[in-house]
Amino acid sequence: MxxxxxxxxxxxxxxxxxxxxxxxxxxxxxxxxxxxxxxxxxxxxxxxxxxxxxxxxxxxxxxxxxxxxxxxxxxxxxxxxxxxxxxxxxxxxxxxxxxxxxxxxxxxxxxxxxxxxxxxxxxxxxxxxxxxxxxxxxxxxxxxxxxxxxxxxxxxxxxxxxxxxxxxxxxxxxxxxxxxxxxxxxxxxxxxxxxxxxxxxxxxxxxxxxGKEMYQRRGGWKYFVSEYKLQKYMLAKKIIHPLRFAWNVLLRFLLQVLFPNKLRGFVFQHFARN
CATH class of the missing domain: 3.90.550.10 (Spore Coat Polysaccharide Biosynthesis Protein SpsA; Chain A)
Incomplete structure (x- = not known):
């Protein structure tokens, strides 16, 4: 090797x-x-x-x-x-x-x-x-x-x-x-x-x-816009279909824009981690 x-x-x-x-x-x-x-x-x-x-x-x-x-x-x-x-x-x-x-x-x-x-x-x-x-x-x-x-x-x-x-x-x-x-x-x-x-x-x-700042970095309008544009790219390239696009964007809007840091942290630790 x-x-x-x-x-x-x-x-x-x-x-x-x-x-x-x-x-x-x-x-x-x-x-x-x-x-x-x-x-x-x-x-x-x-x-x-x-x-x-x-x-x-x-x-x-x-x-x-x-x-x-x-x-x-x-x-x-x-x-x-x-x-x-x-x-x-x-x-x-x-x-x-x-x-x-x-x-x-x-x-x-x-x-x-x-x-x-x-x-x-x-x-x-x-x-x-x-x-x-x-x-x-x-x-x-x-x-x-x-x-x-x-x-x-x-x-x-x-x-x-x-x-x-x-x-x-x-x-x-x-x-x-x-x-x-x-x-x-x-x-x-x-x-x-x-x-x-x-x-x-x-x-x-x-x-x-x-740390707590990790969840702050994963939230906010700029982060959501970045993710939204990425989803639009996948939709345009037909990697995902319109329904999947809508679902992905909805989840990200909830998590990154509407959820406060504490709730976002709870979701990441309990649903996005083992």
Missing amino acids: NNNFSVIMSVYAGDKAEYLDAAVKSIHQNTLPPAEIVLVVDGPVGEEIKTAIKKYESQDPDSFRVVWLEKNQGLGNARRVAMDHAGCEYIAVMDADDLCAPERFALQMKYMEKHPETSVLGGNIAEFIGDVDHIVGKRVVPADNESIYTWLKGRCPFNHVSVFFKKSDVLSAGGYLDWHYNEDYYLWIRMAEKGFTFANLPEVLVKVRV
């Missing part, structure tokens, strides 16, 4: 140095560490983050590559820049405040080598608050290609921070494009249009930090 894959990450002003340090350590401590980490600094960041980044660069300048952006360009654009600088065909996505499971990359590379037809491979995530062992929920996604295609018509079928994909296949679908809050979902939809093969592993591959 080779380690010819890149891990792409981005940081911005809102990230914490201690979380970034824990995320990078979880990558390096994997049973199959990557050939390189490509980190995009999305606009100005604080001195603590800068110090941590420069430490990683000095320790391993050949395999820890940093791209500095003068202005914040958003997550989708930062991912695209990271992909442009990644030197490997296989790419793993990671967030700057999450933790990889120790065998994440070994499991994913083994699967991709055994199933070369697969373009995108994700897995399940466990969400925690504060202490890493304080698990408050798990997001379990469908495993096989057919189920993923069905799920995609109503919800994003991947946990984005867990994905491991072929760079050439993602680029052939246009790569990451700016789409407010939904760059990843938009990408999977476009890849589905081209008939690429998807899969998810049943294991928890990443532990994700969450």
Whole structure:
């Protein structure tokens, strides 16, 4: 099993140095560490983050590559820049405040080598608050290609921070494009249009930090408008039919616009998580 894959990450002003340090350590401590980490600094960041980044660069300048952006360009654009600088065909996505499971990359590379037809491979995530062992929920996604295609018509079928994909296949679908809050979902939809093969592993591959602010980010008019436009795109491309479109939009309007944060959090934790 080779380690010819890149891990792409981005940081911005809102990230914490201690979380970034824990995320990078979880990558390096994997049973199959990557050939390189490509980190995009999305606009100005604080001195603590800068110090941590420069430490990683000095320790391993050949395999820890940093791209500095003068202005914040958003997550989708930062991912695209990271992909442009990644030197490997296989790419793993990671967030700057999450933790990889120790065998994440070994499991994913083994699967991709055994199933070369697969373009995108994700897995399940466990969400925690504060202490890493304080698990408050798990997001379990469908495993096989057919189920993923069905799920995609109503919800994003991947946990984005867990994905491991072929760079050439993602680029052939246009790569990451700016789409407010939904760059990843938009990408999977476009890849589905081209008939690429998807899969998810049943294991928890990443532990994700969450909190009350997570539900605030998933609500509000801007978030709803982004989701509404995505549903319109799927309707126009005949991925979903008009009744499914109406149902999807209604649910999102209720959840993202009408529900207060506490109620939205309750729904996510009890109906959208295991």
